[in-house]
Amino acid sequence: MLDVQLLRKDLDNVAQRLQTRGFEFEVDRYSDLDEKRKVLQVETQELRNERNTGSKAIGQAKARGENVDTLLEKVNELGAVLKSKEQELSVVQERLQDLVTTVPNVPHHSVPIGKDETENTEIRKWGDKPSFDFAVTDHVDLGQRLGGMDFDAATHITGARFVVLQGELARLHRALTQFMLDLHTAEHGYEETYVPYLVNPDSLFGTGQLPKFADDQFVTRDEGWFLIPTAEVPVTNLVRDQIVEAEDLPIKRVAHTPCFRREAGSYGKDTRGMIRQHQFEKVELVQIVHPEHSYEALEELTGHAETVLQRLRLHYRVVSLCTGDLGFSSAKTYDLEVWVPSQNQYREISSCSNFEGFQARRMRARFRQSGSKSNEPVHTLNGSGLAVGRTLVAVMENYQQQDGSIVVPEVLVPYMRNKTVLGIEQ
RNA sequence: GGAGAGGUGGCAGAGUGGUCGAAUGCGGCGGUCUUGAAAACCGUUGAUCCUAGCGGAUCCGGGGGUUCGAAUCCCUCCCUCUCCGCCA
Numbered sequence: 001m002l003d004v005q006l007l008r009k010d011l012d013n014v015a016q017r018l019q020t021r022g023f024e025f026e027v028d029r030y031s032d033l034d035e036k037r038k039v040l041q042v043e044t045q046e047l048r049n050e051r052n053t054g055s056k057a058i059g060q061a062k063a064r065g066e067n068v069d070t071l072l073e074k075v076n077e078l079g080a081v082l083k084s085k086e087q088e089l090s091v092v093q094e095r096l097q098d099l100v101t102t103v104p105n106v107p108h109h110s111v112p113i114g115k116d117e118t119e120n121t122e123i124r125k126w127g128d129k130p131s132f133d134f135a136v137t138d139h140v141d142l143g144q145r146l147g148g149m150d151f152d153a154a155t156h157i158t159g160a161r162f163v164v165l166q167g168e169l170a171r172l173h174r175a176l177t178q179f180m181l182d183l184h185t186a187e188h189g190y191e192e193t194y195v196p197y198l199v200n201p202d203s204l205f206g207t208g209q210l211p212k213f214a215d216d217q218f219v220t221r222d223e224g225w226f227l228i229p230t231a232e233v234p235v236t237n238l239v240r241d242q243i244v245e246a247e248d249l250p251i252k253r254v255a256h257t258p259c260f261r262r263e264a265g266s267y268g269k270d271t272r273g274m275i276r277q278h279q280f281e282k283v284e285l286v287q288i289v290h291p292e293h294s295y296e297a298l299e300e301l302t303g304h305a306e307t308v309l310q311r312l313r314l315h316y317r318v319v320s321l322c323t324g325d326l327g328f329s330s331a332k333t334y335d336l337e338v339w340v341p342s343q344n345q346y347r348e349i350s351s352c353s354n355f356e357g358f359q360a361r362r363m364r365a366r367f368r369q370s371g372s373k374s375n376e377p378v379h380t381l382n383g384s385g386l387a388v389g390r391t392l393v394a395v396m397e398n399y400q401q402q403d404g405s406i407v408v409p410e411v412l413v414p415y416m417r418n419k420t421v422l423g424i425e426q
Numbered sequence: 427g428g429a430g431a432g433g434u435g436g437c438a439g440a441g442u443g444g445u446c447g448a449a450u451g452c453g454g455c456g457g458u459c460u461u462g463a464a465a466a467c468c469g470u471u472g473a474u475c476c477u478a479g480c481g482g483a484u485c486c487g488g489g490g491g492u493u494c495g496a497a498u499c500c501c502u503c504c505c506u507c508u509c510c511g512c513c514a
Contacts, residue, residue, distance in 0.1 A: 045484090063444080068494085375473080
């Protein structure tokens with residue numbers, strides 16, 4: 001949710017910046033509603049004040065044993081007017097709420113202007129593309145040959161966009177998860193956290209998936225709970241409706257969870273393999289920080305995600321999403337894109353965002369600062385560190401050998417019972 | 427799933443129709459005393475919104491109702507706890 005103070009102060013500028021991400025803010029409709037709201041709110045407050053004093057007077061008069069008929073009559077009349085004003089006000093407030101909660105975040109000044117992903121800016125590259133002196137195989141064929149990746153079985157059990165992993169590949173998948181968790185807890189200062197994978201609508205609203213993106217979520221029939229599309233939702237909502245002490249910031253959490261996405265709008269996209277699934281594992285980094293430090297934190301957090309790829313010695317690049325490609329809640333996002341040899345292109349493997357106070361205002365997540373009377377919204381950030389399924393794909397393809405075996409990245413060897421190659425009997 | 431109890435400020439806990447945003451205790455903060463600390467004592471201490479300000483409004487789990495007036499009465503939903511059942 002945008003800062004209402006900012007909307008009042010700088011409406012045109014906000015609308016202009018929203019336009020750069022392709023969003024038309026209904027400026028006139030908003031000002032109109034807000035003007036009405038202001039008038040009605042003042043009116044109802046004054047009426048209530050009158051009624052309250054009147055009611056109080058009745059109580060006092062009764063206590064003295066006086067006749068209260070005329071007083072009663074007067075207050076009664078007030079009540080009717082008040083009721084109708086209150087109804088008007090609540091209609092206006094509801095409309096305002098509907099309008100404001102569907103407006104995306106304002107892009108940060110440093111975000112490149114552009115209409116879609118073709119205009120994202122490459123910030124830096126790490127490592128080199130691997131060269132192969134044989135024709136590369138994609139992870140689907142590699143996995144099938146190793147006998148560890150079975151899409152048909154998953155289709156049989158559930159449907160399209162699922163996979164069954166088994167044997168060495170299943171272990172490699174777990175090794176990646178373990179390695180990431182160890183790295184972020186031991187070296188980057190994150191606290192390991194396990195959270196519910198089903199959340200209520202308030203939590204999804206808090207991080208911005210509701211009300212606009214209900215169709216992207218899986219939902220339980222009887223309870224109306226949602227399967228989490230990312231750990232961002234339950235982990236960030238740890239501070240919903242909380243006032244944290246300034247000295248407790250930053251809060252840094254890492255969580256390993258499955259993620260569930262309906263992928264409703266992506267029919268025909270990435271239908272082959274593990275790139276786009278209804279269910280995948282992710283290690284997620286979340287930071288709750290003081291507003292003054294959120295952009296430093298974004299660089300730091302992005303670096304933490306990059307470290308995973310560097311330790312795995314996987315070639316990647318960092319891209320700054322342009323205004324038109326930003327997610328709904330984000331003010332600035334870096335995507336990490338890993339090299340996928342079979343596709344001869346970079347594919348997103350992590351997305352690191354600063355939401356500034358956008359989610360915090362939706363969640364009423366504030367911090368208390370000594371010397372300051374009012375409590376301010378915190379800033380929230382998150383990033384994948386990393387998407388495990390896609391990392392598995394990257395490792396398989398980048399570490400493949402001509403005979404279809406896969407070299408285990410050095411940092412994963414201890415997690416693989418010291419096995420150094422998968423697919424060849426040792 | 428069945429039976430019962432309950433949801434009040436950071437925490438504990440009083441409050442069953444009127445001056446209650448709410449006693450009291452603990453905790454927190456400031457002070458007195460002390461070389462310092464503890465103890466004791468004194469003071470202070472919820473959130474949100476409107477307003478340039480004075481000030482005002484709202485909030486006792488959520489929503490609705492009764493009433494001139496609701497923390498208090500009624501309806502409904504949610505949640506927590508205890509016992510029983512089931513269960514990794």
